Amino acid sequence: MSLLFSPLTIKSITLKNRLVMSPMCMYSAIDGLPNDWHYVHYTSRAIGGAGLIIQEATAVNPEGRISYADLGIWSDAHTEQYKPIVSAIKKYGCVPGIQLAHAGRKASCEVSWNKGWQIQEGPDSWQTVAPSPIPFHERDIIPHELTITEIQALVQDFKAAAQRAVEAGYEVIEIHAAHGYLIHEFYSPLSNQRTDEYGGSFENRIRFLLEIIAGVQEVWPADLPLFVRISATDWMGTEGWDTPDSVALAKILKAKGVDLIDCSTAANVRHAEIPVGPNYQVPFADAIRNQAGIMTGAVGLITEAAQAEEILQAGKADLIFLARVLLRDPYFPLHAASELNAPVEWQKQYERARPV
Numbered sequence: 001m002s003l004l005f006s007p008l009t010i011k012s013i014t015l016k017n018r019l020v021m022s023p024m025c026m027y028s029a030i031d032g033l034p035n036d037w038h039y040v041h042y043t044s045r046a047i048g049g050a051g052l053i054i055q056e057a058t059a060v061n062p063e064g065r066i067s068y069a070d071l072g073i074w075s076d077a078h079t080e081q082y083k084p085i086v087s088a089i090k091k092y093g094c095v096p097g098i099q100l101a102h103a104g105r106k107a108s109c110e111v112s113w114n115k116g117w118q119i120q121e122g123p124d125s126w127q128t129v130a131p132s133p134i135p136f137h138e139r140d141i142i143p144h145e146l147t148i149t150e151i152q153a154l155v156q157d158f159k160a161a162a163q164r165a166v167e168a169g170y171e172v173i174e175i176h177a178a179h180g181y182l183i184h185e186f187y188s189p190l191s192n193q194r195t196d197e198y199g200g201s202f203e204n205r206i207r208f209l210l211e212i213i214a215g216v217q218e219v220w221p222a223d224l225p226l227f228v229r230i231s232a233t234d235w236m237g238t239e240g241w242d243t244p245d246s247v248a249l250a251k252i253l254k255a256k257g258v259d260l261i262d263c264s265t266a267a268n269v270r271h272a273e274i275p276v277g278p279n280y281q282v283p284f285a286d287a288i289r290n291q292a293g294i295m296t297g298a299v300g301l302i303t304e305a306a307q308a309e310e311i312l313q314a315g316k317a318d319l320i321f322l323a324r325v326l327l328r329d330p331y332f333p334l335h336a337a338s339e340l341n342a343p344v345e346w347q348k349q350y351e352r353a354r355p356v
Helices: 036-047 076-091 148-168 182-187 207-217 243-255 282-292 305-313 324-328 332-339
Strands: 008-010 013-015 019-021 052-059 095-101 172-177 226-231 260-264 295-299 319-322
Touching: 019 332, 036 052, 036 076, 052 172, 076 095, 076 148, 095 148, 148 172, 148 207, 172 182, 172 207, 182 207, 207 226, 207 243, 226 243, 243 260, 243 282, 260 282, 282 295, 305 319, 305 332, 324 332
Parallel strands: 019 052, 019 319, 052 095, 095 172, 172 226, 226 260, 260 295, 295 319
Antiparallel strands: 008 013
16 A cells, blocks of 8 residues: 555544645745735646645745745735635645744745845845844855844744634645744754854754744644644755754754654755755654654655655654645645555546546
8 A cells, every 4th residue: 555645644534645735936926915816826837646745935024025025924915815825725636724823044045946036125125134234155245143133023923924814724734934934043053143142052953943833833723633844954064954943943843843854955045065866855754753753754766656755664754744745736745646556536627537
């Protein structure tokens, strides 16, 4: 029996399979609001058979967007716009999730197809913020070093965003603490040179993330899953954040009530040497799962059904997060099920196209 197409229950939510649509920015919003593009994009992947869809990085305040075209959830108007998308995802047998994010020093950027450089002036730019005044790229503006009062306000922004996610009907929240964005900037010593209670020691550098989780848990129902995406390594050895740090953090997150660690890597410094290739991030999901005793998601160049199945069968992860393969093929889950001879339901409108 295929593990990839076996159900997984996390708290009160049961995923019909282990295939997750990973958050991927569409850079197609205006004022943070979703539109027809997002409705069609996400509904298509639900019809295509994904077990869980985690909506792209959704900013908790306007300055937290990577670009002016990112999604946001900082107002009640956003909440209302997400409800039809959430309803459609559920209608077609998929669980709707949302990734709450703040881009930190990597905000105020152009959209990806316009090269993605940071915009430093004009109506589509704004002052970036970070734990320390260290830019990501030498050409970037120097980020504003957050005060303790401002840090505490950001925790409240995440809490308010989580409350709106509840009202919109999402059933999974993922806190985006990876890829060199604000939370990652705090826990990595490469980007955090603070000397107060948010810098220096491991315990101080993870404080911001723990405070966000505590705030989110005040409003997020206890019976719904809470995920955290981390960059499990900076790919800079002991100079930066690395696997032992991630395992230690995962143990703490498990004790705090987090259900799953979504294990990505990198993107906090430009000069890291990354051995990109199939399964290159899977060892981190494996180490965290089996050393910290918490569920993990594997992500990164997982493009084949048999490849995904092997990861699960070997006990290296509990969920498989798919990214670009789902941009190429919204119906990858249906095709993967056929390859693995796994019985899955097709939408009745498409049933006549099922391979025989």
